[in-house]
Amino acid sequence: MNGMMLCFSKIKLHGELHLNFLRSFHDIVSDQQQSFDEKIASLLKFGLNVFSLDIAIISEIINNQYIVRYVITPDNSLAVGTIFDLAGTYCVHTLAASKALAFHQASTSRIAHHPCYVNFQLESYIGAPIKVGKDIYGTVNFSSPSSSTPFSQQAHDYVELFAQWLGSEFARKSANEQLLKNNNTLVKLESIANIGSWEVDLLTSKVTWSEQTKRIYQVDDSFIPDLASAISFFKEGDSRESITKAVESGMQTGEKWHLDLELVTAQKQTIWVSAFGESEFVDGSCVRLFGTLQDVTESVLLREELKSKQAQAERMLEDRSMLLTKISHELRTPLNGITGMLTTLLGEHNEAKRTEKLKVALRSADN
Structure with missing residues (x-):
């Protein structure tokens, strides 16, 4: 025991x-x-x-x-x-x-x-x-x-x-x-390419912007966006209507979008951005939107400048063509007179008439 x-x-x-x-x-x-x-x-x-x-x-x-x-x-x-x-x-x-x-x-x-x-x-x-x-x-x-x-x-x-x-x-x-290394690499790449990323969790209504996206919008790091405010930054008119329709279509049908739009930053600066987005569906319902935003102001302005210069060059070519046509017309008129008079001289035996026709040809040459 x-x-x-x-x-x-x-x-x-x-x-x-x-x-x-x-x-x-x-x-x-x-x-x-x-x-x-x-x-x-x-x-x-x-x-x-x-x-x-x-x-x-x-x-x-x-x-x-x-x-x-x-x-x-x-x-x-x-x-x-x-x-x-x-x-x-x-x-x-x-x-x-x-x-x-x-x-x-x-x-x-x-x-x-x-x-x-x-x-x-x-x-x-x-x-x-x-x-x-x-x-x-x-x-x-x-x-x-x-x-x-x-x-x-x-x-x-x-x-x-x-x-x-x-x-x-x-x-x-x-x-x-x-993960931190990859994130730092992504941040550097975003900064170099001026591309920011964004995400909308439709289940929690949480909107997440990367550091570069906040720089593009020119907001403070502490800024907390929502979907409505994110869209409100796009310039009123065609740009805002286009992004609104694209987001609605993405949520309903899953259609991706890639648009060049005007955006007014928090500092009231109007810029051009290339907005790309797509959606994620679970059991037939859209649960997430995500994509990128790139500041393309310089490329858009350069493209517009090139278009302007191209139009100017085309106008100059048109003016040159019209000038050449006019010169050709001005040259052909006296030449036709000279050619006509010289042709009639071949069969003219009257000395007085031959002299008169030569004078007409000379006057045409002077013109």
Whole structure:
């Protein structure tokens, strides 16, 4: 009976310890007041306390090199960025096992002659591989120059939990960084091409403008647009009527639009924009409008100037043609007189008449 009570007491104690571990772990990873790096520091300190060890490291493995990314040591003797040969660390065995691995007394284990023990005399170690997706990022590991009690299966589970959370957070951090990079690239491209993007969520009535779109409209960054105000910026008359019809048609039939329209900015400047838009339908209903807006004022003005110069050139060609026609007419009239008189001379034998006809021909030449 006493043995059974002792067994139940141990189970209860282990259960309470496990719950305490989970509560503490949750408090750290869900703390929104801490940055990503601060959470990692808190997690490593927590791990040192859980495993009763002295050194905590998060490594990244690149080309068989072990790179220290985060570290806690008693004397701060190991710097972030320090690089070791992977084969010279216990983590080479952890990665080979592809799961949590632990040694509580390296000097009496199969790794007694391992370079890590020979060089650093680390007696105890527990670590797990960190995976980002299907790829190995590195390891999270805890160690000490002192031997420890054998690590339980629960300890293996705990370090695996650390590794899983770190893997998911590294993946999310990488995705956010890539998203930010892509967004920055898009912003630069928008600025270079003077093209802004926009979106209308018809389910929430929320209108979103990119930074470049706000620059085109000449509004403050804090400006919050809606669909009606966005349309009201288009110049009253043909431009506003055209964009209104295009938006209505897009919402009803899904027809895309691409229009060159006049827009009056918040600074009362009239510009030309190329407006492109399309719609998204779900279950037969339009739920979203999105597209781009490009300031094409310079190209429109240049196009109008070219049209004006072309019309001017065409008028000049027409005037030149009329002038040549008139000159041709003016030349043909006296030439016809000369030709006629000379032709009649061929059959004229009367000297007086020949002289008179020559005089007529000469007068025609003078004209």
